[in-house]
Amino acid sequence: MIDATPREKAYLAPFFAFFLPPLLSALINHFLDGQAYWMVAHPEYWIHPAQTVLCGAVLGYYWRFYDLQRPARLPFAIGIGLVALGVWVVPQILVRSSLHLGDGACDRMLQSWAALRTKGFDPAFFGTDGWPYFLNLSVRFLRLVVIVPLVEEIFWRGFLLRYLIRNDFLQVPIGAFEWRSCLIVALCFMGEHQPLDYPAALATGFLFNAVAYRTKSLTACVISHAVTNLFLGIYVLKTGELGFW
DSSP states (O other): OOOOOOHHHHHHHHHHHHHHHHHHHHHHHHHTOOOOOOHHTTHHHHHHHHHHHHHHHHHHGGGGGOOOOOOHHHHHHHHHHHHHHHHHHHHHHHHHHHOOSSSSSHEEEEEEESSSOHHHHHHHHTTSSSSHHHHHHHHHIIIIIIIIIHHHIIIIIIHHHHHHTSGGGGGSSTTTOOOHHHHHHHHHHHHHHOOGGGGHHHHHHHHHHHHHHHOHHHHHHHHHHHHHHEEEEEEEEHHHHHOOO
């Protein structure tokens, strides 16, 4: 990355910036575990806003280098975003509602996978109303719907999907297809998530790759990802399954 051109750095820097604050959070949890003060005991409630600001600044700095033109095949991109949403939530809903599981190892594994995810980022951490609640919730949705789709799509579909075809990735058109590139990006995208979500993340990786191949538009990829995250956030607020975001 040191020898990269500014335009090449533009596709890498936001992704690396995205992981710096969580690394700080992990260090705080490791070395200061058990402290009562909320900024130490629950650093995610200031680390994630810091992450949002940092990535927003990096994206803004490099904005002129991105191929974010008017999206092509917008209905297709939105539709895939909704399909990806279904991939994340529908299987677990069906398992909960239709299966009568026993005590076998396989049944216990399914029960664990489909269990309600009530632990996670709580928008009511600072209270259930007033400006602290709305600020906490707003920043969370800004991160979920704007920052994450931009950072991840610029890296996965804008950079890596093309870099795996040719090192000089800027000479590869957005949405150029190669099986090896498609599979590796989907697997890497899966690996970015927690093991419980590997099946859904792998399927979503392929779906977002399909948006790139079909539309040849990085903007369409960002929109598809944003649609998934927006409605997943709404689903979290409706169900209290905080572990989904």
